[in-house]
Amino acid sequence: MNNYKFIVEVEDLRKTYGNVKAVDGVSFKIKQGSIFTLLGPNGAGKTTTLEIIEGLRTPDSGKITIFGKIVDRIGREEKELIGVSLQETNLISHLTVRETLSMFRSFYKRGLNVDDVLDFVSLKEKEKSYVEKLSGGQRQRLAIGLAIINDPLLLFLDEPTTGLDPQARRSVWDLLLKLKAQGKTIVLTTHYMEEAEFLADWVCIMDHGKVIAEGTPEDLIRNIGGESIIEVDVEEDHEFLDDLNKVGLNYVFNPKHRRLVIKTNNVLESIEHLLKIAKEKGIKVRNEIIRQPNLEDVFLTLTGRQLREE
């Protein structure tokens, strides 16, 4: 296996559809053997970025280096080394799981044994089932099976857990961690911050076609400041919010959900200020939560919006 410091390098990637800048100057580098996550809400440009790298779409401008080679559009040689799972996985519905894997295996010069893949994605019992009869989780595992059938160096997984129940999602996460342990590089898009936090070695947060932050999940969280987060539901009241500012509370208010998120290093003092001001202004405070900050707070701090608002 070739070793690359960065298996993928993207520089100033741009793609416009009409007046919409789907990808607006995106740059990042992906280390070999890592799980790299593009995190962002729907419409942030994650899938377009991924599809440009995969060769499905042509960028308006920008440079992509993959396996150490600058490519305009990836060719057969690169495709042999890449595995992909698309956001929506439709396959030929009246083929069995085994037949589907065998069919895809035949597309590549080299790859894994179909039985090994069936075992890996835990679909041995379903090998004779038609694809259309699989549950969402099983279908997603098959999609991952198809992505690894050629034993690729690099895997692109576009929202592999969207729409899955927590148990199915967890089983996909386990698969991804096993793949990482095998030395595969995984490029993952998601809008689930807990997924990015759990899996990612490196997170690239996207919004409106731009990279707004990147780093390890721990660094991103640490950088927003505050050891703790206080979350409460309150009515929108400008005087109340002004008074919170005056006492030095570092907060973000989401008027849509009437949710107030306060970052603090002193939980007790912050709560005391909050309740006092609320009492003075006659504001009811409900659904209080005190927790550790996460990537959702990073996005909220950077954009003023929550990841799953849209």
Place this chain on the structure above:
Amino acid sequence: MFLKNSIYFFKSAIRERNYLFWCLAFPVLLMIILITIFSSLYEVKRVNFDIYLMKNESGEFSNIIYNIFDELSKGENKIFNLKVFRDISIKENLLEDLKKGKTNLIVEIPEGFDSLVISNITMRMFGATVNPVPIKVYTLRHNISSQSASMVVKSIIDRMNLEFVKRMTKVNEYKVKSEILGSRKGFSYVDFIFPGMIIIAIFFTGLFGVSQELAWYREGKILKRFQLTPISPLNFFLSYFLSRFYFFILQILALSFVGKVIYKSSVNPFSFYFIFYVFLTMLTISTFGFFISALAKNTNSANIIGQILNFPLQFLGGIYFPVNDVPWFIKWIVIINPITYLASGIRDTLGVMPSPYPIYLTILVPLAYTLVFLLISIKKYKYMEVT
């Protein structure tokens, strides 16, 4: 690689119930229904009329009439079932039989017929005008068989009169040299519909199967998934169309079984011409389906385009009935319809029915369509939905 992949595509098609029904079972059922309904309509049945002949005379002229009716009542091609009665006293009973439908018609050669005919001939020789000698024919009102029998008998009597006149005046006979046009054998609806149904089965598969499937492969992002693998578009389409050709062969075998084994069609599905036109049909219809999928934005619009084109192309392609004499305002659909040429060509070369078009056109027109469909499809077909 594409041979192996074509098997996967074929497996997928034959496992899909809708596909199997509409593209395989339905054409077979339709063929059975059409043959059941129409073969009896197109079959020329021998008609026999029951006739009573009351012959009170035994002279030369009455015997001529008797001999003619007798001749027409013999052999496989007989027109009459003749019963001769010489006893005039039972006339009432015979008329009663006619009323009850036991016979279709009664011909009565009246008493004194021969002497009246001789007298008429003699008087005519001297230039006298004479009244014809009557032959009485009894029929039953509102009875189609009886009236039809009456027309047949009347035409026989007219013919006899003409012969008499010709012999007396020595009129030259016109000699008619007849030539039979049309098929080399008797018309058989089974032979007519069998090659047509093979064309229509392939037509259904192309119009609905291929077009919607290829549109769905794009809409469902299946093609997008294939695009991410090293398989080339040429390889994909070769595999796919080869799989449809396997399906076409399955259709041909099923319809041939019904046509040849059950309905004893004389059409040979293994003849060169048959295989040639079926192959031409496969090419034209497959590329036609490809063409629709290239124009359609999604599966739904492919279905709508298919539905719009289905009826005019299917019913004005001469599959179910001849379309040479359709009114002018729909004639143009017949003329531009590739099915017309395929159906005409295959039937002509198999000797089922002569083609109204030159044979070269029945090959060139479908080939031209194939080329046009293919070129437009290659240019217009998108692997991915347009964003």
